[in-house]
Amino acid sequence: MLDIKFIRENPDIVKNACRVKNFPDVVDELLLTDARVRELKTITQTMTAEKNKISREIPTASDKAPLIKRSKEISDEIANDMAELASQEDKLNDLMHRVPQIPDESAPIGNDDSANIEIRRVGTPRKFDFTPRAQWDLLDMNNWWMPEKIANICGTRTYCLVGEAAELELAIETYVIQKLISRGFTFIECPSITKPQTIFNAGHFMGSDLNIMNDDVFMLTGTDRCLAGTAEIILNSLHADEILPESALPIKYAGFSPCFRREAGAAGRDTRGLVRFHQFNKVEQYIFCKPEQSDEMHELLLNNLCDIMADLELPYRVIANSTGDMGFNKVKMNDVEAWFPSESTYRELGSCSSIGTFQARRTNTRFRENGTNEVKFVATLNNTGIALPRALVPVIENHQNADGSVNIPKCLQPLMGGRTKIGGKH
RNA sequence: GGAGUCGUCGCAUAGUUGGUCUAGUGCGCCACAUUGGAAAUGUGGUAUACCGGCAACGGUAUCAAGGGUUCGAAUCCCUUCGACUCCGCCA
Incomplete structure (x- = not known):
């Protein structure tokens, strides 16, 4: 497995590695998936932060009902995005596992x-x-x-x-x-x-x-x-x-x-x-x-x-x-x-x-x-x-x-x- | 294979009637103070990953792992993995 940051910053080097090692090039698909995963993480984490804040307020609140209602609403929203996040992360993992190691410059280039x-x-x-x-x-x-x-x-x-x-x-x-x-x-x-x-x-x-x-x-x-x-x-x-x-x-x-x-x-x-x-x-x-x-x-x-x-x-x-x-x-x-x-x-x-x-x-x-x-x-x-x-x-x-x-x-x-x-x- | 006990921050432990636990304490470790130097003592600090940010910093997750109940789970339920004790079997 490679560093995702390295792949983001050096897609051409990774693509070349796929080529000289004879493995399928999944770099473009991987980068798209990575971008979506990060987007979804930002969204879900922001919402979770709000939910956590409300949960902390509930024990001491005089009127708990509206807070509980709001928290439940947020939970539902989060659930939707989390479902997509999970599937995108699975996909990203799978793609990451298909990227070969980068060969050393000293290695002869060849098919076999x-x-x-x-x-x-x-x-x-x-x-x-x-x-x-x-x-x-x-x-x-x-x-x-x-x-x-x-x-x-x-x-x-x-x-x-x-x-x-x-x-x-x-x-x-x-x-x-x-x-x-x-x-x-x-x-x-x-x-x-x-x-x-x-x-x-x-x-x-x-x-x-x-x-x-x-x-x-x-x-x-x-x-x-x-x-x-x-x-x-x-x-x-x-x-x-x-x-x-x-x-x-x-x-x-x-x-x-x-x-x-x-x-x-x-x-x-x-x-x-x-x-x-x-x-x-x-x-x-x-x-x-x-x-x-x-x-x-x-x-x-x-x-x-x-x-x-x-x-x-x-x-x-x-x-x-x-x-x-x-x-x-x-x-x-x-x-x-x-x-x-x-x-x-x-x-x-x-x-x-x-x-x-x-x-x-x-x-x-x-x-x-x-x-x-x-x-x-x-x-x-x-x-x-x-x-x-x-x-x-x-x-x-x-x-x-x-x-x-x-x-x-x-x-x-x-x-x-x-x-x-x-x-x-x- | 059968029966039981149990898995908490490097180590050891507290916490199991769900909500000041953003996990306490001791040891270890780091820094500073004290000292001629050291020990001892005191004070503070002490994880990892990811997201956002130039940065400062903010956020999210992690109490074996995964799932569930709930507004909220270390704490309740289920599954899996692992450890230990007895029994059986054996090298």
């Missing part, structure tokens, strides 16, 4: 990911002196998963890790959580069951109608709850309706949760391997800060993820996502992609996003500024810490040996009982 720009590349894809195996072959030969069996039991897009691979997933999670804790993040285990409103407050629905669920959300039949697609939405609401002291900022959270996505729009994609599932585990980085700190925090979050890529000894690159690719609520977005040898390409492992005050306006999360004592909305940012089991793919593919064993990155060895490699015939 084809307009994304690679901004840096770190590490060099390894030259194998043997024919490297794809993830599924490594998983098969080491008995690290059971794809057919688990698909029969649980359905498609579920996974089940076995033995050393399961250990490795847990080790990576633990490593990332500990790393973020060491960098001042507070570790939070988040629920996955939540209310649709929470998802809406994170800006993950385009419109305001909660009945039109995003294709990616699982509703829980017979309840008013759904499954969260990411800990981000829980973390976002953690300080809803609070006024934080400026000294508390920035607040940094590392949230861990199972994540649930319907993947309705991805039919047929990534059906093999450990890339795309209805349920997966993710460590999410999340920051509340002052708006002027946002760019600095964005770099901090991005660096954390890049450092994690480096710790896992993976070649990776950083992408500047285009306006059409970044989504409804974002100011700017940088994907981090790791090298997948089996596909000879870089694939997304994480996504770093600046949201500005967009989410904070929906959750009403604010802070009191030192000196001026003014109450302002905080800015929020999020980035992946690590998403599993997807991150397992480049780890096992890049670090594989000719015998099918996999070298464990140094940073994980202490968490794997000191082993330096797993799998193969050892």
Whole structure:
């Protein structure tokens, strides 16, 4: 959600944002509705003030009857205008919820990911002196998963890790959580069951109608709850309706949760391997800060993820996502992609996003500024810490040996009982 | 799931026979006074949102949320949400 004053004063900037982000432009209708709402507020408030004045006079009046009569008349007049005001306010709210966040000037303009720009590349894809195996072959030969069996039991897009691979997933999670804790993040285990409103407050629905669920959300039949697609939405609401002291900022959270996505729009994609599932585990980085700190925090979050890529000894690159690719609520977005040898390409492992005050306006999360004592909305940012089991793919593919064993990155060895490699015939 | 108690201004509380409650008090916090400095004490202040206004300021709303009764609701009625206590069930 944007500031209504900003929309009034900068309609052209907002219209442009709708255009480059591919969302319908409702700005003109919104401004008309806003004007009517303000007009009706002025009228009803003036009348209510008069009614309140009369109500205060009644207890001590010698002749109450005429005052009561007049008060009743005013009430009737107010009721009419209030009815229209309520419907106009509903309409205004709905329109406000349809206005996308303004993208940053630095973001490439474009309709989709084809307009994304690679901004840096770190590490060099390894030259194998043997024919490297794809993830599924490594998983098969080491008995690290059971794809057919688990698909029969649980359905498609579920996974089940076995033995050393399961250990490795847990080790990576633990490593990332500990790393973020060491960098001042507070570790939070988040629920996955939540209310649709929470998802809406994170800006993950385009419109305001909660009945039109995003294709990616699982509703829980017979309840008013759904499954969260990411800990981000829980973390976002953690300080809803609070006024934080400026000294508390920035607040940094590392949230861990199972994540649930319907993947309705991805039919047929990534059906093999450990890339795309209805349920997966993710460590999410999340920051509340002052708006002027946002760019600095964005770099901090991005660096954390890049450092994690480096710790896992993976070649990776950083992408500047285009306006059409970044989504409804974002100011700017940088994907981090790791090298997948089996596909000879870089694939997304994480996504770093600046949201500005967009989410904070929906959750009403604010802070009191030192000196001026003014109450302002905080800015929020999020980035992946690590998403599993997807991150397992480049780890096992890049670090594989000719015998099918996999070298464990140094940073994980202490968490794997000191082993330096797993799998193969050892 | 069953039974009961309860949700008031940052915290703790008063207020529930509807009308000086534009919500009192204590703590906390801020300013000033007092002091060599501090403590203690005293005095004053202490919310958010929106509307109007250049501003000073004025107005409206908010006593969990929503709706209702009434000229008038923190106070009465209904619904929802949440908390606590017992019982049942369980990790």
